[in-house]
Amino acid sequence: MTKPLAGLFKARQKEAARPALYARGMRLCGEHLAVQGAGTTPPQARLTQAIGALAASLDSPAADHFDALLQVGERALEAGGDSGLGLALGVAETSARIRERSKGAWRLRGLALDGLGRGDEALECYERYVTLLPNGEAAPEVARRMDTLRRRRACLDAAVALFPEAGSALRDLLGQPHATTAAVSPRFAAYVRARVAEHGLGDPGVRRLLELYGTYRRLVERAGMPDPLLGGGTPIGVGGLRGLVAGRTVCLVANAGDVAGSTLGAEIDRYDLVVRCDAFRVRAEGTGERTDLHAVSLRGDTPWEGPAWTRPAGVRLVFGDPAAAWRRATRERLVPGAQDHVGDASLRRPLGDPALLGEDGWGTATTTAFTVLRLLDFLDASPRLDLIGFTLPGRLRPREAEWVMDRATHVDDSKMRIALR
Structure with a gap:
């Protein structure tokens, strides 16, 4: 020592x-x-x-x-x-x-x-x-950036190699130690335009050059996905989600200290489907260990910059609007192999989507817990739908809590349980 x-x-x-x-x-x-x-x-x-x-x-x-x-x-x-x-x-x-x-x-x-x-x-x-x-x-976000940068550089090197003599200026720029994307991109575009004008679109080399340029531009606009199939994860829509929850008992668990400090873990894990939201922590004795459905809401102007969703889950639902931000966040934060199923665009804003619930008045600040609860209640496929840890004020917004209590069939404060079925 x-x-x-x-x-x-x-x-x-x-x-x-x-x-x-x-x-x-x-x-x-x-x-x-x-x-x-x-x-x-x-x-x-x-x-x-x-x-x-x-x-x-x-x-x-x-x-x-x-x-x-x-x-x-x-x-x-x-x-x-x-x-x-x-x-x-x-x-x-x-x-x-x-x-x-x-x-x-x-x-x-x-x-x-x-x-x-x-x-x-x-x-x-x-x-x-x-x-x-x-x-x-x-970490997944760093691995994604490394893959993206390598693929971008590979596109540039392959493009220069297609027309070695004409590509000398671009090659020299790429060799500079502090070359930036802002400097390289317009030079690459000019190189492509000049080769098209010189050889025409019918030239095989030009066609390959255009393919490389298109790939490069996409990788500049957004990070690549090392595994676009997400490790075999299957996208599901409304019908697919209903099929997965049909006939199964469901509980939605709050991310609260009193739940983690309880002894409800074994009882929570006895449900057929355990739902958790956003950034949650698991303490087996209090919260149970399983996560069958993880729901998360995108917040802020750049939601794609948040941490990757690495916790294993059977189904992951990502709620967010507008569509462009939702697409980018799911591309950059989903981790291959971390989920078996992922909700598609039909499930990204269930409360306000006129093709689904289309209910007015909830706004964009609805809690993730209520959003997924309202969705599961709307699907009406589960014989038992309980909330664990939401009996205290403040866990839901006032209007959300009012909606829940209006439909509650039983409240058990000793077990922090509200039953909707």
């Missing part, structure tokens, strides 16, 4: 001897605030709070300065824009110099470079991040 501990102490001493790097990180934060101000949007406000936490940590020997610095980088990524991404990159570079083997620093650096359009550099950072992981397996 002596040598590992000695190595740890040396690493800490080496880090403690680098106050200039933390000062550099603080200076980057100050420069950002001087130009941008505190900001009024939630991401900007969280960034300002993170900068304040970093400043406070530097005056506290017991605080984790490094973690506070990385948090600034993460919040800068959320703030976005050239300024936010530039700050995130500066923080990541500083963090990597403080701890050369920090997984968080290399991941942050890759994400910042990726956002700035410096794909080749981002891929190098992602690969360094993966080598530092114990199992060598990147």
